Amino acid sequence: MKIFHRLTHPIIMPAWWQDAILLIPRLVCGYLLASDFGAAKFGLPWSPAGNNLGFFEVAFWFPNDVAQYGGIFKIFPVFFAWMGAFSEAVGGIFLIVGLQTRAFSFLILCTMLVAVFLQQWGNGAWNMLPALGFAWVSLFTMILGSGRFGIDYLISKKLKS
Amino acid sequence: MKKYQLILITLLMLSAGSCVQKAYKKTVVITLTVQNIKEIKTVGIRGNGKPLSWDADFEMKPVVKDCLYTATATTLTGYKFAEIKFTVNGDFELKEQPNRRLVFSDKDTTYYNAVFNLAQ
Numbered sequence: 071m072k073i074f075h076r077l078t079h080p081i082i083m084p085a086w087w088q089d090a091i092l093l094i095p096r097l098v099c100g101y102l103l104a105s106d107f108g109a110a111k112f113g114l115p116w117s118p119a120g121n122n123l124g125f126f127e128v129a130f131w132f133p134n135d136v137a138q139y140g141g142i143f144k145i146f147p148v149f150f151a152w153m154g155a156f157s158e159a160v161g162g163i164f165l166i167v168g169l170q171t172r173a174f175s176f177l178i179l180c181t182m183l184v185a186v187f188l189q190q191w192g193n194g195a196w197n198m199l200p201a202l203g204f205a206w207v208s209l210f211t212m213i214l215g216s217g218r219f220g221i222d223y224l225i226s227k228k229l230k231s
Numbered sequence: 232m233k234k235y236q237l238i239l240i241t242l243l244m245l246s247a248g249s250c251v252q253k254a255y256k257k258t259v260v261i262t263l264t265v266q267n268i269k270e271i272k273t274v275g276i277r278g279n280g281k282p283l284s285w286d287a288d289f290e291m292k293p294v295v296k297d298c299l300y301t302a303t304a305t306t307l308t309g310y311k312f313a314e315i316k317f318t319v320n321g322d323f324e325l326k327e328q329p330n331r332r333l334v335f336s337d338k339d340t341t342y343y344n345a346v347f348n349l350a351q
Contacts, residue, residue, distance in 0.1 A: 074235075113252070119311075120310060120311050120312055121309075121310055122252070122309055122310050122311045123252055123309075124252065127250065127251065127252045128250065128251055128252065129252050129309065130251060130252040130253070130254035130307070130308070130309035131254075131280075131309075133251060148250060148251055151251070152250060152251070
Protein backbone atom coordinates (compact mmCIF):
# COMPACT_ATOMS: atom_id res chain seq x y z
CA MET A 71 0.00 0.00 0.00
CA LYS A 72 2.87 2.34 0.86
CA ILE A 73 4.58 1.70 -2.47
CA PHE A 74 1.28 2.21 -4.32
CA HIS A 75 0.77 5.50 -2.49
CA ARG A 76 4.29 6.68 -3.26
CA LEU A 77 3.95 5.71 -6.91
CA THR A 78 0.60 7.44 -7.22
CA HIS A 79 1.22 10.61 -5.22
CA PRO A 80 2.23 13.32 -7.71
CA ILE A 81 4.63 16.18 -7.15
CA ILE A 82 2.54 19.33 -7.10
CA MET A 83 3.85 22.58 -8.53
CA PRO A 84 3.55 25.74 -6.36
CA ALA A 85 0.97 27.27 -8.70
CA TRP A 86 -1.88 25.56 -10.59
CA TRP A 87 -0.86 27.14 -13.89
CA GLN A 88 2.54 25.47 -13.69
CA ASP A 89 0.80 22.10 -13.50
CA ALA A 90 -1.41 23.20 -16.41
CA ILE A 91 1.63 23.95 -18.57
CA LEU A 92 3.25 20.62 -17.68
CA LEU A 93 -0.03 18.95 -18.65
CA ILE A 94 0.37 20.01 -22.30
CA PRO A 95 3.28 17.70 -23.30
CA ARG A 96 1.71 14.86 -21.32
CA LEU A 97 -1.58 15.22 -23.21
CA VAL A 98 0.06 15.61 -26.63
CA CYS A 99 2.35 12.62 -26.16
CA GLY A 100 -0.42 10.49 -24.69
CA TYR A 101 -2.72 11.35 -27.57
CA LEU A 102 -0.10 10.65 -30.27
CA LEU A 103 0.89 7.35 -28.66
CA ALA A 104 -2.66 6.11 -28.13
CA SER A 105 -4.15 7.30 -31.40
CA ASP A 106 -1.31 6.81 -33.87
CA PHE A 107 2.01 5.19 -32.92
CA GLY A 108 0.48 2.58 -30.62
CA ALA A 109 -2.87 2.01 -32.32
CA ALA A 110 -1.15 1.14 -35.61
CA LYS A 111 0.45 -1.94 -34.06
CA PHE A 112 -1.74 -2.72 -31.06
CA GLY A 113 -5.41 -3.60 -31.37
CA LEU A 114 -7.65 -0.92 -29.92
CA PRO A 115 -11.18 0.08 -31.01
CA TRP A 116 -9.73 3.00 -32.98
CA SER A 117 -6.90 1.08 -34.69
CA PRO A 118 -7.02 1.45 -38.50
CA ALA A 119 -9.59 -1.06 -39.84
CA GLY A 120 -7.24 -2.11 -42.66
CA ASN A 121 -4.66 -3.26 -40.12
CA ASN A 122 -7.10 -6.01 -39.14
CA LEU A 123 -5.99 -6.08 -35.51
CA GLY A 124 -8.03 -7.89 -32.86
CA PHE A 125 -8.50 -6.30 -29.43
CA PHE A 126 -5.15 -6.17 -27.59
CA GLU A 127 -3.39 -8.00 -30.43
CA VAL A 128 0.09 -6.92 -31.49
CA ALA A 129 0.71 -6.59 -35.24
CA PHE A 130 2.11 -9.75 -36.86
CA TRP A 131 5.28 -8.00 -38.09
CA PHE A 132 6.29 -6.42 -34.79
CA PRO A 133 7.72 -9.53 -33.01
CA ASN A 134 9.90 -10.16 -36.10
CA ASP A 135 11.21 -6.60 -35.92
CA VAL A 136 11.86 -6.92 -32.19
CA ALA A 137 13.71 -10.24 -32.68
CA GLN A 138 16.16 -8.46 -34.96
CA TYR A 139 17.40 -6.38 -32.02
CA GLY A 140 19.14 -9.57 -30.86
CA GLY A 141 20.03 -10.74 -27.32
CA ILE A 142 17.10 -11.10 -24.96
CA PHE A 143 14.78 -9.60 -27.58
CA LYS A 144 15.54 -12.54 -29.86
CA ILE A 145 14.73 -15.00 -27.06
CA PHE A 146 11.37 -13.39 -26.10
CA PRO A 147 10.28 -11.42 -29.17
CA VAL A 148 6.53 -11.81 -28.60
CA PHE A 149 6.72 -10.67 -24.98
CA PHE A 150 8.80 -7.59 -25.78
CA ALA A 151 6.76 -6.74 -28.87
CA TRP A 152 3.53 -7.01 -26.91
CA MET A 153 4.89 -5.00 -23.99
CA GLY A 154 6.27 -2.30 -26.31
CA ALA A 155 3.03 -1.95 -28.25
CA PHE A 156 0.96 -2.09 -25.02
CA SER A 157 3.14 0.59 -23.44
CA GLU A 158 2.57 2.90 -26.38
CA ALA A 159 -1.14 2.31 -27.00
CA VAL A 160 -2.48 1.76 -23.48
CA GLY A 161 0.26 3.80 -21.83
CA GLY A 162 -0.82 6.72 -23.99
CA ILE A 163 -4.36 6.51 -22.61
CA PHE A 164 -3.13 6.33 -19.01
CA LEU A 165 -0.83 9.27 -19.67
CA ILE A 166 -3.77 11.35 -20.91
CA VAL A 167 -5.96 10.65 -17.89
CA GLY A 168 -3.02 10.73 -15.49
CA LEU A 169 -3.66 7.32 -13.97
CA GLN A 170 -0.65 5.42 -12.64
CA THR A 171 1.38 8.02 -14.51
CA ARG A 172 4.73 6.97 -13.07
CA ALA A 173 4.32 3.25 -13.86
CA PHE A 174 3.21 3.87 -17.43
CA SER A 175 5.82 6.57 -17.94
CA PHE A 176 8.44 4.02 -16.95
CA LEU A 177 7.08 1.54 -19.51
CA ILE A 178 6.98 4.22 -22.22
CA LEU A 179 10.50 5.35 -21.36
CA CYS A 180 11.85 1.79 -21.64
CA THR A 181 10.06 1.32 -24.98
CA MET A 182 11.43 4.59 -26.35
CA LEU A 183 14.99 3.86 -25.23
CA VAL A 184 14.78 0.54 -27.09
CA ALA A 185 13.43 2.39 -30.13
CA VAL A 186 16.23 4.96 -30.00
CA PHE A 187 19.19 2.67 -29.33
CA LEU A 188 18.16 -0.59 -31.01
CA GLN A 189 15.82 0.48 -33.81
CA GLN A 190 16.73 3.98 -34.98
CA TRP A 191 20.38 4.25 -33.93
CA GLY A 192 22.36 4.76 -37.12
CA ASN A 193 19.35 6.04 -39.08
CA GLY A 194 20.18 9.67 -38.30
CA ALA A 195 18.94 12.14 -35.70
CA TRP A 196 15.68 12.90 -37.52
CA ASN A 197 14.55 9.28 -37.34
CA MET A 198 15.39 9.16 -33.64
CA LEU A 199 13.49 12.34 -32.90
CA PRO A 200 9.95 10.95 -32.27
CA ALA A 201 11.17 8.27 -29.85
CA LEU A 202 13.53 10.75 -28.16
CA GLY A 203 10.67 13.24 -27.75
CA PHE A 204 8.46 10.66 -26.05
CA ALA A 205 11.42 9.54 -23.93
CA TRP A 206 12.08 13.06 -22.60
CA VAL A 207 8.42 13.66 -21.74
CA SER A 208 8.03 10.29 -20.04
CA LEU A 209 11.22 10.92 -18.08
CA PHE A 210 9.66 14.05 -16.58
CA THR A 211 6.25 12.47 -15.94
CA MET A 212 7.95 9.47 -14.33
CA ILE A 213 9.46 11.81 -11.73
CA LEU A 214 6.62 14.31 -11.36
CA GLY A 215 3.62 12.01 -11.72
CA SER A 216 0.35 13.45 -12.97
CA GLY A 217 0.53 16.81 -11.19
CA ARG A 218 -2.78 18.41 -10.21
CA PHE A 219 -4.51 17.43 -13.43
CA GLY A 220 -4.81 13.67 -13.32
CA ILE A 221 -6.68 10.84 -11.65
CA ASP A 222 -3.56 10.06 -9.58
CA TYR A 223 -4.02 13.40 -7.82
CA LEU A 224 -7.62 12.55 -6.92
CA ILE A 225 -6.64 9.06 -5.70
CA SER A 226 -3.78 10.50 -3.72
CA LYS A 227 -6.09 13.02 -2.04
CA LYS A 228 -8.56 10.28 -1.18
CA LEU A 229 -5.82 8.04 0.25
CA LYS A 230 -4.62 10.90 2.46
CA SER A 231 -8.03 11.65 3.92
CA MET B 232 -6.56 -1.27 -3.85
CA LYS B 233 -8.65 -4.34 -4.75
CA LYS B 234 -10.16 -2.35 -7.61
CA TYR B 235 -6.73 -1.86 -9.14
CA GLN B 236 -5.84 -5.50 -8.72
CA LEU B 237 -9.09 -6.35 -10.51
CA ILE B 238 -8.26 -3.95 -13.38
CA LEU B 239 -4.75 -5.42 -13.64
CA ILE B 240 -6.05 -9.01 -13.66
CA THR B 241 -8.67 -8.09 -16.29
CA LEU B 242 -6.00 -6.51 -18.49
CA LEU B 243 -3.72 -9.54 -18.14
CA MET B 244 -6.59 -11.90 -18.97
CA LEU B 245 -7.46 -9.85 -22.03
CA SER B 246 -3.85 -9.91 -23.13
CA ALA B 247 -3.52 -13.65 -22.56
CA GLY B 248 -6.56 -14.34 -24.72
CA SER B 249 -5.19 -12.54 -27.72
CA CYS B 250 -1.54 -11.91 -28.27
CA VAL B 251 -0.10 -11.78 -31.77
CA GLN B 252 -2.18 -11.01 -34.83
CA LYS B 253 -2.61 -14.04 -37.07
CA ALA B 254 -0.77 -13.81 -40.37
CA TYR B 255 -1.53 -15.77 -43.49
CA LYS B 256 0.53 -16.67 -46.54
CA LYS B 257 -0.98 -14.84 -49.50
CA THR B 258 0.03 -15.14 -53.11
CA VAL B 259 -0.75 -12.20 -55.35
CA VAL B 260 -0.73 -12.41 -59.14
CA ILE B 261 -0.59 -8.94 -60.64
CA THR B 262 -1.13 -8.10 -64.28
CA LEU B 263 -0.47 -4.61 -65.59
CA THR B 264 -1.44 -3.20 -68.95
CA VAL B 265 0.69 -0.30 -70.16
CA GLN B 266 -0.61 1.94 -72.91
CA ASN B 267 1.09 4.56 -75.10
CA ILE B 268 4.58 4.17 -73.65
CA LYS B 269 7.33 2.90 -75.93
CA GLU B 270 10.78 1.48 -75.24
CA ILE B 271 9.99 0.40 -71.71
CA LYS B 272 13.06 -0.72 -69.81
CA THR B 273 11.66 -1.53 -66.39
CA VAL B 274 8.23 -1.99 -64.89
CA GLY B 275 7.86 -2.39 -61.17
CA ILE B 276 5.60 -2.34 -58.15
CA ARG B 277 6.22 -0.25 -55.08
CA GLY B 278 4.24 -0.53 -51.88
CA ASN B 279 4.10 -1.32 -48.19
CA GLY B 280 4.71 -4.72 -46.64
CA LYS B 281 7.34 -7.24 -47.62
CA PRO B 282 8.42 -8.09 -50.31
CA LEU B 283 7.37 -4.63 -51.52
CA SER B 284 9.05 -1.38 -50.64
CA TRP B 285 8.51 2.28 -51.52
CA ASP B 286 12.21 2.70 -52.30
CA ALA B 287 12.86 -0.06 -54.85
CA ASP B 288 10.92 -1.75 -57.63
CA PHE B 289 9.51 -5.24 -57.29
CA GLU B 290 10.21 -6.25 -60.86
CA MET B 291 7.39 -7.12 -63.28
CA LYS B 292 8.22 -9.37 -66.25
CA PRO B 293 6.99 -8.62 -69.78
CA VAL B 294 4.35 -10.89 -71.27
CA VAL B 295 4.03 -8.62 -74.30
CA LYS B 296 6.77 -5.99 -74.48
CA ASP B 297 5.59 -2.37 -74.02
CA CYS B 298 2.09 -3.66 -73.33
CA LEU B 299 1.48 -6.38 -70.76
CA TYR B 300 3.49 -7.14 -67.61
CA THR B 301 3.03 -9.58 -64.76
CA ALA B 302 4.47 -10.38 -61.35
CA THR B 303 3.74 -12.94 -58.67
CA ALA B 304 4.53 -12.25 -55.05
CA THR B 305 4.03 -14.30 -51.93
CA THR B 306 3.75 -12.56 -48.60
CA LEU B 307 2.95 -13.32 -45.00
CA THR B 308 0.43 -10.74 -43.86
CA GLY B 309 -2.23 -10.06 -41.30
CA TYR B 310 -3.54 -6.99 -43.09
CA LYS B 311 -6.59 -6.84 -45.33
CA PHE B 312 -4.90 -4.86 -48.06
CA ALA B 313 -1.61 -3.42 -49.26
CA GLU B 314 -1.10 0.03 -50.74
CA ILE B 315 0.79 -0.01 -54.02
CA LYS B 316 1.75 2.01 -57.08
CA PHE B 317 3.32 0.94 -60.34
CA THR B 318 6.42 2.40 -61.94
CA VAL B 319 7.59 2.44 -65.55
CA ASN B 320 11.27 3.20 -66.09
CA GLY B 321 11.37 4.23 -62.45
CA ASP B 322 8.59 6.86 -62.81
CA PHE B 323 5.60 6.54 -60.52
CA GLU B 324 2.07 6.41 -61.87
CA LEU B 325 -0.89 8.33 -60.36
CA LYS B 326 1.20 11.31 -59.25
CA GLU B 327 -0.50 13.46 -56.58
CA GLN B 328 -3.19 10.78 -56.39
CA PRO B 329 -3.90 8.21 -53.66
CA ASN B 330 -2.19 4.84 -53.72
CA ARG B 331 -3.96 1.80 -55.11
CA ARG B 332 -5.45 -0.59 -52.58
CA LEU B 333 -4.69 -4.20 -53.32
CA VAL B 334 -7.32 -5.99 -51.22
CA PHE B 335 -6.33 -9.55 -50.36
CA SER B 336 -8.79 -12.26 -51.26
CA ASP B 337 -10.06 -14.61 -48.55
CA LYS B 338 -8.55 -17.38 -50.65
CA ASP B 339 -4.82 -18.09 -50.83
CA THR B 340 -4.32 -16.39 -54.19
CA THR B 341 -5.39 -12.88 -55.15
CA TYR B 342 -5.55 -11.80 -58.79
CA TYR B 343 -5.13 -8.08 -59.46
CA ASN B 344 -5.41 -6.52 -62.90
CA ALA B 345 -4.62 -2.87 -63.51
CA VAL B 346 -3.92 -0.35 -66.23
CA PHE B 347 -0.88 1.88 -65.70
CA ASN B 348 -1.77 5.40 -64.56
CA LEU B 349 -5.50 4.67 -64.55
CA ALA B 350 -7.06 4.66 -61.07
CA GLN B 351 -9.60 1.95 -60.38
